Amino acid sequence: MIKNISKTLVLLALGMLWADLNAQESITSCGGDASGSGGYVAYSIGQVIYTNNNSANGSVAQGVQHAYEIYSVGINETELNIYVNIFPNPTLDNLTLQINDFNNEKLSFELFDTQGKLLMKEQILAKKTQLNTNNLPRASYFVNIINQENQKVHSFKIIKN
Secondary structure, three states, X not given: OHHHHHHHHHHHHHHHHHHHHOOOOOOOOEEEEEEEOOEXXXXXXXXXXXXXXXXXXXXXEEOOOOOOOOOOOOOOOOOOOOOEEEEOOOEOOEEEEEEOOOOOOOEEEEEEXXXXXXXXXXXXXXXEEXXXXXXXOOEEEEEEEEOOOOOEEEEEEEEEO
C-alpha cells in the first residue's frame, strides 16, 4: 500500500516537473514577431494568463493584463445651470424635451442614430419641445442639446420601441 502511494507521489511530482519545463500552449486571436536593434520578441494577443519576467536590464509583462489608455474624443461638454429632461424613454412616437429654467437661451437639439448620422436638428424655442419620432425605426438614438457656440450641453440616449 505504501509502495503504491509513493509511486503515485513520484509520478505526480515528475508530471508537475515536466509540465513546468515545457512551454505553455494557448489559443490566441493573433500575434507575431518583432525585432529591432534592442533584440527580438514574439507576441500574442488574446492570452488569458500573464507573467512578469524581470532581469537586471528591465522587465517584460506578458499576457493581457496590461493597462490601457482611454482618450476622450469629440466635443467637451459645457455646463449651464439648467435642468434638461427628455421623456418618455423608451418612446413609441413622440419625445418631450423639457428645460425647467429656460430663459430664452439660444439652444438647439440634434438627433443622431448609433452610427453618428444626423437625423434631425432644430432650435429649442420654449420650455417644452416635441420631437416627432413616428418615422424612425425601432432602435437606439442620441439627442444632444447644443448651445449657441455649437458646444454640447447635455446628451441623452433614447430608445425607440
